[in-house]
Amino acid sequence: MILSKLAARPVLLLFGLVAAFALPWLIYPPVAMDIACWALFAAALDLLLGFTGLLSFGHAAFWGGAAYAAGLIAVHWGVPFPVAVLGGALFAAVLAVPIGYLSVRLRGIYFAMVTLAFAQMVYFVVNQWRDLTGGENGLQGVPREFFGMDLSDPFFFYYAGLPFVLLGLFAVWRIVRSPFGRVLVSIRDNPARAQALGYPVERYKLLAFVLSAGLSGLAGGLYAISHGFASLHEVYWTTSGQAVMAVVLGGIGTLWGGAIGAALIVELNDYLATAGFTETGLVTGGIFVVIVLVFRRGVWGTARDLIAARAARRSPAAGTDSAAAQVEAPDRQEVTAR
Amino acid sequence: MDGPVLRAQGLVKEFRGFRAVDGVDLDVADGSVHALVGPNGAGKTTLFNLLTGFLKPSAGRIQLGDRNLTGRRPEQVARLGVARSFQITSLFAQLTPREHLQLALAGGSGITWRFWRSDRALDRFSVRAMELLDQVGLAAQAHIPAGTLAYGRKRALELALALALDPKVLLLDEPTAGMGVEDIDRTVDLVQKVRQGRTVVLVEHNMNVVSRLADQVTVLQNGRVLAEGPYDEIRDDPRVIAAYLGEAPADAGGGDAHVAN
Structure with a gap:
C-alpha cells in the first residue's frame, strides 16, 4: 500500500499539470483562465478554512481588492502585467494585516461575521470612490502589457498567467506542509493545547490570514488582468460565498479539492450563462445542497476516502493500526466501570 | 526544599458573582510534589487555569520565583517554565x-x-x-x-507533552483520572521519575495516589483553603474528614488500605 501511495502522488501531480496545460484546448480559453484563478482562490481560502479552522466570509475583500489594485497599477503605470499582479497580491496581504488583527481573536461564526463586515466596508469604499474605481461601471481598460508582446488572444494569455497560478498553488502546498503548517493544524484541532505548548495562537492565525489573503490577491489580480477590467462584483459578498462554496464542494482541508470545486462552479456558471439561463444561483445552490448532503467530505475528500478504504481492504496489513487501537480499547471501559 | 518556587497570594476568580476561587494563598516549595485536593467544585481546576494564564484572576497575584505571572498569557506562562496537562485529554487528533x-x-x-x-x-x-x-x-x-x-x-502522551517543555513547575490536572489500576501505578512511577529536578503540582481525587506522591497537600473547599500540610496530618484533620464525608470516604479509606498492603 505504501508503494502505491508513493506512486500515486507523482501520478496525480502529473495528471493535474496535464489538465492545467490542456485546459484552454478543451474549453473556451477565457473560462479556462477563470477556472485557474478561482482554483488558486479556493486553495488559498482552504489554507484558512481547512488547515487553520477559520471560516472567512470576507475573502472577496482580498480577491476584489487585489483586482482593483492590479488594475489600477496596470492602467496608471503601464507596467508589465506580472508587476501589476504581484502588486495586487501585495496590496491584499497588507490589507489583511489590520483586518486579520481585529478578527483572528474571534471564533467560529463571530469570525465569519466580522470578516464579512470588513469585506462590506471594502465594497462600500470601492463603490463610493468613483474617481478612482469607476464605481458601478468598474475599472475599465486594464491593459495586458508584457514588453510589447501581443497577449490579447486569451489562448496565449492563459499560458502567460498560468505560472502565477501554479506558483500560488505550490506556495499553498508548501505552507501546509511546513513547520508553520503543522502548528496551524494543531491550532485548528486544539487551540488551548497549542497555547499550553507555548504557541501564541493569535499571531499564528494572523500570519495564516495574511498569507491566505495575499494568495487570494494573486488570483484576483490575475483575474482582473485577464478580463481587462475589475468589476464591483469582485468585492461583493457573493464572491466570498462562492469561494467558500468551492472549498466545501471540493472538500475542506483537501487543498486540491478546492480547485475541483472552483472548476465545477465556474464551468457550470459559464454553461448556464451561455445557455441563456439567468437563475444560475438556483442551479449552483441546488447542486451545492445535493453534494453537501451526499458527499459529506466534498468531491475530492470523498474520492480520497473511498480510495483509502479500498486500499485498506486489499492489504490487511494496513488495518493493523486501527485493530491495535481496538484491542487496547478495553482500557477505556475500565474507566467507566470505576 | 527552599522557599516557594510558585506562589499565589489572595487569588480570586469571580464568575458573575460566583466566587470559584475565593482568596487562595498557595506556596509551592521548590522541588516538592504538592497536591491540591478537595470535593468537586472546590475550585481546583479554576485555580490551575489561573496559575497557567488560561483565566485572568479577578484579584490577587501569582509569582514564579521573583517573576510576576499575574495576567500573563498561557503561552507566556508556558515559556517561562510552568507547563500543564489537561484534565480532559486534550490532543491534536x-x-x-x-x-x-x-x-x-x-x-x-x-x-x-x-x-x-x-x-x-x-x-x-x-x-x-x-x-x-x-x-x-x-x-x-x-x-x-x-x-x-x-x-x-x-494520558501518557499528555504527560510527555508537558515534560517536553522541560518546565520548572509541572502542573498535572488529574493525571490518573479515569485510569485503571495498572495505568495508575504506571503513572505514579512516572511522576516519581520526572519529579527529579523540578516541582510538581497536581490535582488529584485518588487519595491513594496523593499519599504515594505528595509531600504537601492543600485541601480546597468552596474556593478556599480548608487545610494544608503533609498527607498524614491532613488525613486525620477533622475538618477535612467532614468536607469529604458523604463525598467519597470509601475512596480515601480504600487508598489507605492499599498503602498498608
Whole structure:
C-alpha cells in the first residue's frame, strides 16, 4: 500500500499539470483562465478554512481588492502585467494585516461575521470612490502589457498567467506542509493545547490570514488582468460565498479539492450563462445542497476516502493500526466501570 | 526544599458573582510534589487555569520565583517554565505522538514560523521526541494518529507533552483520572521519575495516589483553603474528614488500605 501511495502522488501531480496545460484546448480559453484563478482562490481560502479552522466570509475583500489594485497599477503605470499582479497580491496581504488583527481573536461564526463586515466596508469604499474605481461601471481598460508582446488572444494569455497560478498553488502546498503548517493544524484541532505548548495562537492565525489573503490577491489580480477590467462584483459578498462554496464542494482541508470545486462552479456558471439561463444561483445552490448532503467530505475528500478504504481492504496489513487501537480499547471501559 | 518556587497570594476568580476561587494563598516549595485536593467544585481546576494564564484572576497575584505571572498569557506562562496537562485529554487528533512531541519541542526555536520550509525541518527534534515517548512507554505507538490511541496512552502522551517543555513547575490536572489500576501505578512511577529536578503540582481525587506522591497537600473547599500540610496530618484533620464525608470516604479509606498492603 505504501508503494502505491508513493506512486500515486507523482501520478496525480502529473495528471493535474496535464489538465492545467490542456485546459484552454478543451474549453473556451477565457473560462479556462477563470477556472485557474478561482482554483488558486479556493486553495488559498482552504489554507484558512481547512488547515487553520477559520471560516472567512470576507475573502472577496482580498480577491476584489487585489483586482482593483492590479488594475489600477496596470492602467496608471503601464507596467508589465506580472508587476501589476504581484502588486495586487501585495496590496491584499497588507490589507489583511489590520483586518486579520481585529478578527483572528474571534471564533467560529463571530469570525465569519466580522470578516464579512470588513469585506462590506471594502465594497462600500470601492463603490463610493468613483474617481478612482469607476464605481458601478468598474475599472475599465486594464491593459495586458508584457514588453510589447501581443497577449490579447486569451489562448496565449492563459499560458502567460498560468505560472502565477501554479506558483500560488505550490506556495499553498508548501505552507501546509511546513513547520508553520503543522502548528496551524494543531491550532485548528486544539487551540488551548497549542497555547499550553507555548504557541501564541493569535499571531499564528494572523500570519495564516495574511498569507491566505495575499494568495487570494494573486488570483484576483490575475483575474482582473485577464478580463481587462475589475468589476464591483469582485468585492461583493457573493464572491466570498462562492469561494467558500468551492472549498466545501471540493472538500475542506483537501487543498486540491478546492480547485475541483472552483472548476465545477465556474464551468457550470459559464454553461448556464451561455445557455441563456439567468437563475444560475438556483442551479449552483441546488447542486451545492445535493453534494453537501451526499458527499459529506466534498468531491475530492470523498474520492480520497473511498480510495483509502479500498486500499485498506486489499492489504490487511494496513488495518493493523486501527485493530491495535481496538484491542487496547478495553482500557477505556475500565474507566467507566470505576 | 527552599522557599516557594510558585506562589499565589489572595487569588480570586469571580464568575458573575460566583466566587470559584475565593482568596487562595498557595506556596509551592521548590522541588516538592504538592497536591491540591478537595470535593468537586472546590475550585481546583479554576485555580490551575489561573496559575497557567488560561483565566485572568479577578484579584490577587501569582509569582514564579521573583517573576510576576499575574495576567500573563498561557503561552507566556508556558515559556517561562510552568507547563500543564489537561484534565480532559486534550490532543491534536490528526497528529501522531511523535508529531505532538516535535511541536512541543520546536516551540522555542522559531522554526515553526518558517512557512517556506518543509516540515521535515522538524525531524531534528525526533531523537528527543522518541526519548520522551520511550520514557512514558509510548514508543511503540509513535506513528499512529493520537485520536486512535487508547485512553491510558493518551494520558501518557499528555504527560510527555508537558515534560517536553522541560518546565520548572509541572502542573498535572488529574493525571490518573479515569485510569485503571495498572495505568495508575504506571503513572505514579512516572511522576516519581520526572519529579527529579523540578516541582510538581497536581490535582488529584485518588487519595491513594496523593499519599504515594505528595509531600504537601492543600485541601480546597468552596474556593478556599480548608487545610494544608503533609498527607498524614491532613488525613486525620477533622475538618477535612467532614468536607469529604458523604463525598467519597470509601475512596480515601480504600487508598489507605492499599498503602498498608
